Amino acid sequence: MANAERTMPEGDTVWRTAQRLNQAFAGEPLIRTDLRWPGISTLDFTGDTTLEVISRGKHLLHRLDSGHTVHSHLRMEGQWLIADAATARPDAQTRAFLSTARWAGLGQRLGMLDVVRTDAEHTLVGHLGPDVLGADWDPALAAANLTRNPTIGAALLDQANLAGVGTLYAAETLFMERLHPWTPPAELPGPVRLAVVNRAHRLLGRGRQHAVQSTTGRRRRGENTWVHGRSGLPCRRCGGTVRVAMIGPPTRERTMFYCPTCQGGLAPTDDGRPQRPLGASPRRY
Template structure:
């Protein structure tokens, strides 16, 4: 799932293409929205709120979208852009077209009612409402593990599995530590680290927490299960975290972060993609 920095950059690109421009074509390919047509409306701005996108129009409406796991907004030349089977929203001006592909959520609300969609979110790590103190207080009050609390968007908005794993690894915290056992100082450092990582991430096309943009070298722990830890040489592992039905993957180093997860059986884990690579190299019969 795209994280807050990716969504922030998406909002910036959409805003550059649409702000102040009149829509010449508007298609919302979503069952409950299919009859709505905003042709003739002018875009006021496109902003992000955590992992949510808010496209505000002078008609008093906001087109809200969420990318979920596979969604994206593409910007193309309006003269040649064409929607396809994966297009859920198609918005166009005389110059640019925006294609919302495989969107996970699409809604239209009055701009003064945006709170019904994003009002539950905690302070946005990349937003004007960012408050480290509020984020720390929210995490401290969460009755769960620190890893699950970081992923809960009601505590602070914008962190996904990548930045949760990287923040916890760099702060040497076990993701399965109950928040009640994490000190105020640790929470403060954790929140400050998360903010720095996302703020840096929004400035670059390739997410990197290590300083290297090269594939395979851009993270400390995320996506590196079965591979040597860059810090201690032990083996990075992956396990599930969070309540039932809302479990997420968490990459971590048991040696650096205080032992195995309670959901980790300790069996050897192959590097991600190793099975697919081996299969692709096997002879065809």
């Protein structure tokens, strides 16, 4: 198991990004556009006015009055930076550059970048389940969708079930609900599945209010999560050792942090060998 955990931005982070972009761009005409992506690099939306920028799960939709939408996904390393238009300059990591007279948005290391007609957004995000932070949030539907997957951990991470939950909130939700991540969701009573999605909704709802994600109520680095990123360290609840193992179908496995004592034993993908804390040097362990 790797000694470092790279976390994909989750729904609350993407929601905050959409809010910042919307504040900077909504109602303002674009004076420069530069899309550095195969197939769309010749498109120019100079003169178009931004209607709104919204999030849909982990996706960003930048809607223009020309009837087009610039769609992006941050994946593992992407981010949108907002800078003064007078001094902002794209660099080798810039995949999208959009500028008004006042502000510039630089899409850095984006994982996805597309342009579609706004009335065709469903071709990019129509497969998503209810958005945990969206107006379409439907906990009953999300809870029912979980039964599509063989494990509750993989079900929470499947964006077709509910959109916005990533590895951090999946692990924290299941720990707080005292559920083994490898439990088949079809074997869980309906009220238990509903409690799971409601917990995820509450956690992301609180997370979008702060720049630092926290499920413990503390925002100091190293104190902000119960189990996520804490393999090899004592469980904050029972004092046992937090572990990490892979979960999900082949080629789409994700990391899942959990406490075997609090959550019902070792994972089927966990060999039980000692695990160093993430980032720990072997010589210091």
